[in-house]
Amino acid sequence: MAHYSLTPRVKVLAERLLSQKSTLCTEHATTLNALDGDIAGVPAAVKPARRFYELMRQLPLCISADELIVGNQTRKPHGAIFHDESAVRRPSAFQFLNLNSDLDSPDYKLVMEKGVLAIKHQLEEKTRALGSAVSRSGMDEVNGCRAAIYACDALLALAQNLANSAEQLAAAETNAYRRAELLDSAAILHHVPAHPARSFKEACQAFYLFQLALQLDNGSYAVNPEGADKALLPYYQHDINNGALSPQQAYEIVESLWFKLAELCEVRAACAIDGYPMFDALLHDASLENARINELSDMFLSAQHNLSALHLPVRLFKGVQHVSAAPFAAAGETPAAEGLTPRMQRLRNHYLTVRPSVSIYRALAFTEVVKANPGMPTILLRAKSLPPRLRNRADSDSGR
Template identity: 25%
Template sequence: MFNTTDIPKSARITRLVDHLYEKMPVIESARAKLITESYQATEGEPMITRRAGAFAHILRHIPIIIRDEELIVGSSTIAPRGCQTYPEFSYQWLEDELDTVETRSADPFYIAEETKQELREVHKYWKGKTTSELATSYMAPEAIKAIEHNIFTPGNYFYNGVGHVTVKYEEVLAIGYEGIMAKAQAELDRCHVGDGDYARRSHFLSAVILSCQAVMEYAQRYAALAEKMAAECSDPVRRNELEVIALNCSRVPAKGAGSFYEACQSFWFVQQLIQLESSGHSISPGRFDQYMYPYYKKDLENGNITREFAQELMDCIWVKLNDLNKCRDAASAEGFAGYSLFQNLIAGGQNKDGEDVTNDLSIMCIQASMHVHLPQPSLSVRVWNGSPHEFLIKAAELTRTGIGLPAYYNDEVIIPALQNRGLSLEDAREYNIIGCVEPQKAGKTDGWHDAAFFNMCRPLELVFSNGMDKGEQVGIATGDVTEMTTFEEFYDAYKKQMDYFISLLVNADNAIDVAHAERCPLPFLSCMVDDCIKRGISVQEGGAVYNFTGPQGFGIANMADSLYAVRQLVYRDKKVSMEEYKEALLWNYGKGIDSETAVDMTASILKEMERQGRAIDESAVKSVLETVMTMKPSEDQKARFEEIHHMIDEVPKFGNDIPEVDYFARDVAYTYTRPLQNYKNPRGGQFQAGLYPVSANVPLGGQTGATPDGRYAHTPVADGVSPSAGKDVNGPTAAANSVARLDHFIVSNGTLFNQKFHPSALAGREGLEKFTALIRSYFDQKGMHMQFNVVDRDTLLDAQKNPEKYKHLVVRVAGYSALFTTLSRSLQDDIIRRTEQGF
């Protein structure tokens, strides 16, 4: 069994955390300069060779640092929480934002004037050479137009590396990179110059060997630095720590780990350097408590380590996970606000034989998150009917702290969902979570999770406009909505718009997929994913055993409530005509035309003027905009629109345990999940749906007009599969019952269910027991995932007013946690708006 005894936090951890957050994160230029130097020197060579050569050049020359009191070393930047840049994927957005990135509302970064000049010089080389530019050239014009009109955004991989993977940490711990190099060399030795795939295969395997060698040299640089620092250190305690660090780095990750401390250091080099190779985030440690446990158990039994020191090492890793950072473009920063890298680490669950394997490290993972009280790692726990009760109680104690961790996942939904996608039973049982909520089998999967955000509200807008948006035909012409005589006709029009835009989303994702394979294959990452070495190709070219693409839809609750309201008010009760509904949406239920809508209407009018051959100049634009801005509904119109809004409020809503509404929501979800799974990606894998928004429901809601559920224009849409904020009024169990009625088995790329509790709900042992009973009940009904905020509204409001008092206030945003004061005001408001539950 496992030990649930609390271990006190060391003073070292407090100081490391304080040091980490002393200053604003910094953008550094070292990597961008080094990769450019390497690319300039390797023009004409195979791309896989250039990638490995660039990675080696970076690791040999990037500045390194060992920070005060660190026990686990390896930093991608000199500044704490700093970030490097990755011009090979995209650079123009950064070029355009160099002077504003420090002052933007979401995730600002300090950047020195000298760094700006260095990056501007570097960027000159990359014009026409990036993955984003190549991807654009591959996209269909219709797909580009859909992106421009905010139907969906593939910005995650469009601008960045892919990431979203868990590698074979256990293999690196067992045999080191010397062992992996030996595997690659053995395959290379079997190659024959006359083989049809010799050119590609031999260059890939050589690139793997070069990448592994570079990582070992990088660790030796740290060993040498630690030795030098030890020789100069006057504090005998710190000198001894540095000597041990030097010894560890001289052995791992080159060789297999011989102790728990070496395993911790080896793990960290893997975690850090995957992210230095590419800018992909959501590099998720996966089942840390499983692959690290043998080293802990052996050292503990042999008296080579104490539980307290093992905990301190884990706490140090938790701090380091918050040291990694990345800078996104301003729009993406709004969607991923909180400087999150989504490094999901999961504890508990079953082994391949279906036995529960919760252990001492499972508890210590929870303890580490209690100690550092930071957003990373995105701690998760696996739950099934064999999960030890005290493990769930311990997890609930962490939830009660208000940190938004852990997230809870249901083995008894996720395992069959993955089997349905082709995973073996053994692999499915060993799943972990990637990024926010996405399941996969570690070390065998290239899941392309989070491949796009699909706004399910926008196709319904285009039903009302017959496919027109801002004066352009963006969707298909589904007919005049006022002439649709049955709800089935109206619903069918929505499905047709959905099908059309899903096909364009697939086109955009596949274009980006091909671009990454051509321009940015990743040999280092690929050496830790089966079966790349055997197949002789990178992950990006289809080397993984399991290949998926997982774009996510969001706005389920809005669409379910919208379509249900239209059915009730227009077609069943005939209380509102479709003409009135359409006008109410245009006028934002009587609130009038705001600036966003005015710009859209102006664009439509100007397009029509242009079609008629009328002159369009600056004065015409100004005149039309001024006219639109002064338009107001009559008093009678306004009164009717407000009456319609009140009637909509009276219509039953998803999230209140009303079976008729909930099963209607289930059917609406199918309009996204079912068509998507019929498509294939360039790596030979299947598309699979996710239903979660990260935090994009706020900025993308800002690009969406009023919806028939009563939601006002340009306000957030519902997050994940959660009910719309404030609409779940019958308590947490009712909300959970509703969400459980969705088909979670088909959403194999993950669902996200947020709930918010007042702290008093989890008070004492009784509160914890009721809380775990809620989770068990929801999972018994085949819900997939739950996560929680435990914080009262007054605290959040005070934190908005006095951020200096709440520097360490961590909240659950979407599939991740973040420091509340680092979030944009709009995202803070969205969290405050969520229904506050109690038992």
């Protein structure tokens, strides 16, 4: 199997990334928080997908200089996003694309081979076939289809926004070679993931864009992509056999894809599933001397080998990471309290062992209220920063 060196493009991108300090970006959370009032009347089963669709329409997006596979999760270099506990625990908006009940992973090949528009049209046909459902199960199915359609629209909006950004950058670019690359990226984003990928580069861009959408949704569904070396292999073989791509050009695309996956990061507590278990050969400890892996697997292994020396935040999955319970008292270690019934003792133990929940939204709301009301007493500032639902309840309680 061939050995590939670190490409000049990715070397520059990696050095640029490592020169920047990692920054926590609040735009994602702030935009989500501002959407709650706009979707107040949406059914609970549809609301997460509708919120994500609106987020993809409004979230500022950017494309970094010299990127071949494009799209960033924040506008800040080396920026990280965060999700609150409720977002992490809810199912992903793309759960309807799950491969099967045994594997919690979306069907990347379906997105690349069929295209999001075809998936959306199929969901719309199913919704029309259900008609005006009156039963509870029928309404649940209709709402499930509506949520899935919003998820499809969100992915299409993400691609369209990035395509527009690429066109704007191309219009202002003075370097003819880079201008051509940006226009090519814009053309690709206008085609995928809406339509089936036609080339290896389009398939890699669609793969990454779907991964980016999963990350921006809640991150919990973005940790188990299927084997990319198998999913992308037909596109690689087609372009190589037709002379549309040389192995070195294909490797630059692979290394750019790996680098973009390394950029995706978020702030969250340790969890039982962590990392990116997307490469079957890597999962089984394959090496470059293993002749059983395919040519594309070899490229992914080379990309991992070249970039791992730069200490980029790509983590390989190998087994289940067990979360330490050290910061929290175990239920069995909680001493029994005298005079409590068994039921009250269980409730007390649960209360003492539960992980505390901290939401950034309350802090952001309080900060905005303080800025807008200088000099106001603290107790009134706290009251004004309450969500409308809690504020109305407090007003009704005070009137009694």
